[in-house]
Amino acid sequence: LSRLNTIWKGFINMQSVAKFVTKAYPVSGCFDYLSEDLPDTIHIGGRILPKTVWEYVGKLKCSLSKELCLIRFHPATEEEEVAYISLYSYFSSRGRFGVVANTNRHIKDLYLIPLSSKDPIPSKLLPFEGPG
Secondary structure: OOOOOOOEEEEEEEOOOEEEEEEEEEEEOOOOOHHHHOOOEEEEEEEEOHHHHHHHHHHHHHOOOOOOOEEEEEEOOHHHHHHHHHHHHHHHHHOOEEEEOOOOOOOOOOEEOOOOOOOOOOHHHOOOOOOO
């Protein structure tokens, strides 16, 4: 991550689970509006089944009018890691993804997908177009 520029810095908040400062790094897609359109605090409004997200992503990839971009969140400091891991564990242990409640005009939907460093990249997200 040290070679990549951050595209956003702010809070991720899921009430009664975790709140922490995080940085977002580019992975794949177009990031032109993200730094402007992501709010200061990303509020997670709930959970969603991975199957539902993958069906939606499959439809998005076929659309000419929609873009899919991937970003990686990383705790802003070592102190933030505990809350970051708590949120990851919350979704991972339940087999769910997070749904962001406060999206903006350029961002239609935003999901948090918990991936450990050992997990393979889901095939629905490949190929990467960008820094990877």
